Amino acid sequence: MADNILERVVKPGFHRRVYDVVRRIPKGRVTTYGRVATLLGSPRVARHVGWALASLPGTLTDVPWHRVINAQRRISFKGDPTRTDNQRSLLEAEGVEFDANDRVDFKRFLWMPDEL
DNA sequence: TTAGTGACTGCAT
DNA sequence: CATGCAGCCACTA
Numbered sequence: 001m002a003d004n005i006l007e008r009v010v011k012p013g014f015h016r017r018v019y020d021v022v023r024r025i026p027k028g029r030v031t032t033y034g035r036v037a038t039l040l041g042s043p044r045v046a047r048h049v050g051w052a053l054a055s056l057p058g059t060l061t062d063v064p065w066h067r068v069i070n071a072q073r074r075i076s077f078k079g080d081p082t083r084t085d086n087q088r089s090l091l092e093a094e095g096v097e098f099d100a101n102d103r104v105d106f107k108r109f110l111w112m113p114d115e116l
Numbered sequence: 117t118t119a120g121t122g123a124c125t126g127c128a129t
Numbered sequence: 130c131a132t133g134c135a136g137c138c139a140c141t142a
Contacts, residue, residue: 014140015140034124034125044125044136046124047121047123047124047125047137047139048137051124052123054123065123068123070123071125072124077123078123084123
C-alpha cells in the first residue's frame with residue numbers, strides 16, 4: 001500500500017501533515033503552497049510545503065502532489081524540467097486547463113477549503 | 117549543536 | 130508584466 005511506503009520514506013511529522021492536507025485536494029482542482037501552509041497554521045512555511053512534496057517517492061504515493069502549484073498560478077520548475085511536464089499532464093488529465101501563458105484560472109480550478 | 121538549504125511569497129524596482 | 134531580494138523555519142548533514 002502506498003501509505004506504508006510513505007511511512008517508511010517520510011519520518012518527520014511536519015511533512016506528514018502536509019500530505020494530509022494535500023490528500024484532501026479534490027480531483028480537477030489545484031491549490032498553492034502558501035494555502036497549504038496556511039491550513040497547517042503557518043502561512044510562512046510555503047517553502048516547506050514544496051520541500052515536503054519534493055521528498056515524496058513520486059508515483060509510489062497516493063498524495064496528489066501535482067495539484068499544488070505556486071501563487072503565480074503556474075507550475076514551479078526548479079530542478080528537473082520533466083517533472084513539470086509530468087505535473088501538467090496529470091492536471092490536464094483531470095480537466096485542469098492552462099491558458100496560453102501556462103497559467104491556471106484560479107476562479108475555476110482553485111480549491112477553496114471551508115477551513116480557510 | 118550549528119550551518120546550510122529550499123516544488124515559496126509578497127513587496128519593491 | 131518581469132526581476133530581484135529578504136524573510137521564513139523544519140529538515141538534513
